[in-house]
Every structure is written in C-alpha cells, then in structure tokens.
Amino acid sequence: MKAKIAILLVFASLLGAALVFWMRHSGQPAPTTLTLQGNVDIRQVELAFNASGRIAALLAREGEEVRAGQVLGRLDTQRLSLALEQAEAQATAQRHVLARYQAGSRPEEIRQARAQRDAARVAVSDAEHFQRRQEALAARGFISPQQADSARFAFEKARAQLQAAEETLRLAEIGPRQEDIASARATLAAQSAAADLLRHDIGEGELRAPVDGIIENRILETGDMASPQKPVLTLALTDQPRVRVWLPEAWLGRVPLGALATVRSDSHPDQPLRAWVGYVSPSAEFTPKSVETVEIRTSLVYQARVMVCGGEGRLRLGMPVTVTIPLDQALPQPGGDPCREGR
Secondary structure: OHHHHHHHHHHHHHHHHHHHHHHHHOOOOOOOEEEEEEEEOOOEEEEOOOOOEEEEEEOOOOOOEEOOOOEEEEEOOHHHHHHHHHHHHHHHHHHHHHHHHHHOOOHHHHHHHHHHHHHHHHHHHHHHHHHHHHHHHHHOOOOOHHHHHHHHHHHHHHHHHHHHHHHHHHHHHHOOOHHHHHHHHHHHHHHHHHHHHHHHHHHHOEEEOOOOEEEEEEOOOOOOEEOOOOOOEEEEEOOOOEEEEEEEHHHHHHOOOOOEEEEEEOOOOOOOEEEEEEEEOOOOEEOOOOOOOHHHOOOEEEEEEEEEOOOOOOOOOOOEEEEEEEOOOOOOOOOOOOOOOOO
16 A cells, blocks of 8 residues: 555656646746635634533524624523632631731730739738738637648639739730731631632633634533533634645645735635735645546645635635635745735
C-alpha cells in the first residue's frame, strides 16, 4: 500500500512538472490568476453548563444571533441561593466576633474588674484585723486555738481572692489573646470563602456565549437535567469566515502564506470579498470528491484555508464559493495585516 502511494506521489509530481513545462514552452501565456472552488468552513462549539442541575430557562432560539457574554440559559439555583444566605449570615456573625476581639475589653468591664479588686483588698484588710484579734484572744485563753486557725485560713483565702481579682483586672486591661484574634480571623476567612464558593456555583448556573455566533441546535430543553458532560446548545462561530479550498501541487510555489485573494459567492457574484491565504497543509491529500474540476480530480492537492475580511452577513456556513488568487502579486510583508494592506 505504501509503495502504491509513493508511486502515485511521484506520478503526480511528474504530472505537475510536465504541466508547468508545457505551459512555459507551448507558446501559451502563463496564467496570472488561480481560481479554486471551496466551501465556507463550518466551525461549531457545543455549549454545556459547568454545573449539574435542572434547566430553568433557555433564552436562545435556533437561528438567533448571539453576542459574546450573552446569557443563553439558566439552571435552577434556589437551593444554592438559600445556602448562600446561610453562609453570609454566618460570616457576618463571625465578623462581629472578630471585631469584638480586636476592640478589646470595654471600659465598663475594666471598671468592673477594678471594683472587684478594690473589694478584695478591703476583704483582705478586714480578714487580717480579724485574724490578729483572734490570735490575741487565743493567746489569753479566751478562745480555742481552732477559732484562731479559722481566722488565719479566712485571711489567706481573702489574699488569694485579691490575687485573682488583680489578675482578672490585668487580663481586662490587656485584652484578648493574639491567638484568639488570629483564630477568629481564620474562621471568618473560611466562612467568607464558603460564601464565595456558593456565589461561584450560582454563577455557573448561567450559560453564556463564549464568542459571537449563531445558535444552530437546541439539544436540551427547559426542564431537562443538565451536566457538564451534556451539551445544551450548538453555537456556529461567525467571528471570521474561513473558506476551505484544495490547492494543486503545481501551484504551491506561487501561493505563499498571506497571499491576497478574492472570494465570490453565487448569491452575491457582483460583491467580491477581500481575503488572504492563512494556512496551507504541510501534507498532500487525494483530491476529495467534492472537487469537480476535471484537471485536478485525480491528482494530489493540499488543503488550504482562505481567511475572509468581513462578509459575516453574506457568507453562510457550508456555502460554496469561488476563490481567485492573483499569481503575480508581491510577497506579503511579515507581520502585516492582509485585510488592510493594499486598500
């Protein structure tokens, strides 16, 4: 099989060379234009929701022209909306907790702790005087030693309570620990992220057009279950029409990338469109059956794409057109804009 293909390639090359040699030496003038038949490329995008759910509405009809960013459909996101309200309420509550930690103790709390400390000081002074009296009475034998011990224990308890009150006042003046503030801040960040995630999921419930185009098919309808694996709409791209043609091997050297061309359709034969050669396949193919030109029906050709400047309103996807490429044009300038050059 490979040997047959090699033989055919050699035969086609010899045939093309012979054709060029015949035209150069037969006395016939060399052609100045190359006319090719082609079709406007059909470029489609299958659009699907980026989330799963039931379709609540489809806003685009078949054949309707849509713009990039336009909303084409929506999913039922009521459950997500309720979850978002809950997450936002939790984040708001945590935001108040963080604000309370950052503000520190209220002045009223500090004054309360200071008053408790002062009361503890008075209690210590009273217990100390009571202990001294009890010890004096016990030394004179008026009370038992156990009563003197109880007075001493009460004095020690009062001193411990004073120490606790002083520590409470110090903590109130210092305020919350930095670790508590950091923990509250991290909790708020987590709850805010959860709310943002729900907002993102709700946003994924909208299907938007990625580029300008025309709706070709509505695959699903309102009420159907959608998922990222199930296309909902088919969008035909119309940003720049492209014509697919088949370039004979004999003319490869005279049609460089960027070469200017003219495109005519049967519906508007008197309104040619400016175009340029944007791609030539690096490998040869057998002439497809759709190419009916007798001279190249059995030869090898190279697929090429001709980019049309404008013409979005006149060229329809799949439409047959005629492409004319001048062969005596100057080489295109690198990095130039073929749609503007030569105007």
